[in-house]
Amino acid sequence: MRLLRTDKLKLVEFQGQDIPPYAILSHTWGEEEVTFEDVLLGHAKSRKGYQKVAGACSQAIRDGFEYIWIDTCCIDKSSSAELSEAINSMFRWYGDAEVCYAFLSDVEDDEDPWTWSSTFRTSRWFTRGWTLQELIAPGVVYFYSAGWKEIGSRDTLLNLIVSITKISPDYFETGDLSQFSAAQKMSWAANRETTRPEDNAYCLLGLFDINLPLLYGEGGRAFQRLQEEILLQTEDDSLFAHNHQDCCSPAGRRNQLRR
Template identity: 50%
Template sequence: MRLLNVRTLKLEEHFDVSIPHYSILSHTWGAQEVVYSHIRQDGYKAGSSSKVDGCIAQAIKDGLDYVWIDTCCIDKSSSAELSEAINSIFAWYWGCVVCYACLVDVPDDVEEWDVDNDEDGADINSAFAKSRWFTRGWTLQELLAPDNVVFFSVGWLPIGRKLESAAQKMSWAAGRKTTRREDRAYSLLGIFGVNMPMLYGEGDSAFARLQEEILRVSDDESLLAWGYGLPPPGDSRLLARTTDEFSACGHVCRFGLSPQHYTMTNKGLQISWLISDVLQPQSCSLALLHCGVLKADNGGMAYEYIGDPAA
């Protein structure tokens, strides 16, 4: 792992158990970035980038000697190194002492806000909540992997800190953009700890495959709570079509009860559920999920099955 020493401003290589404590910078790329080739030989020159300067200053303030910045620490001219970095990046974010999320489009006078708190509707429309950082697909794992994420404005003033069921993780992905449709699914692989082949050209099928892979390794039924808080989809299906169908699931959490055993088969999902038949307003059956809403009064959630409850 290549790290930038904040005291010497030089790049250093560290391996496995020798990797020191470090902070990490999460940001969206701009037109002018300091990259590996600029600092490879002579190191970073203070004043070259306000973003890098702020990251270094904050690390020193936090008592850390090293930072990891993707633009500076990855040699993107090497396809092998770039591939290794993409496969390791979730672990690198998970292993950092603190992640600094620099929101360069948020002014210094923005009101401080807790990213987990959306009780104040005005905050949702703030510059903080509208930052480009929250719309990019690849920054999602940078939010979820580290235990400690601190958000900073353009001038490096702290503006907030960063729960998480499968539905909550998906809700963070809702509305985010990637250049290729498939990357909306592929960028979530590390977050859910699953692996699957990347098949560019498959379009939205990538997201269906992602959900199936999550179901293979997880018993978190909140993944099936998509559509909560949204108008009924008008069709009967088990899996969501896009992360946008989780947009209102930010407060959906798992219950502490042991869920039923379920498996993915060649014919689909096989699961044992408690089924309740409902006659009004239309005849249907409800399967009770082991998840609920944090702000509800112990209210459960259900997956609505249209058709034969015995199917």
């Protein structure tokens, strides 16, 4: 696992049991994100996404963390093997983090998130496929607005988050995914979108404790492979009660079971 030093913007690799305590960032991608190559070449500060990285590092430093994991720059995406390992490990990485910072770039500073007209309620962060696991996997989640103002924690905002996401509040009490059927977990992904159709499936791997090889270019076949793997590991045929045509992205709303 590769982590970013919060004080020096330097990438450090760790193996096995040597991974130190770390914070982790959840966000939606924007223009000119800071990449792995940008950090290696010292170009990070020239990217528009640098302020987001700097804000996350500053918050981690205030919280006493020497390291943080950020998906845009901690994964060498030029390596298909590393990208596959990272996506298959991501749910665990979010779960192992000491704290997750959910940065909502479209939420205004100092607003009341509970008001019906709040930008928190309509944030893009709640519509993306990947942020589902980033909401439920960590033990601790804090939300931040565009100016890195703390909005609240997942615990203090729980009723509002449940209202927005339709995730069962029972999950947040137990943290036990095994108590929920495949159909229930699929329903949590309803109306969430991913940029690539394959990610409709890949972003759900952790929810079902499934590992899959990544085959970008296969389109909807990725979700069919996910379903097949779930059925190999469980007798929970509720999977078909919640058709994926209602889940994730416009492309994903087509019937993925059609062969």
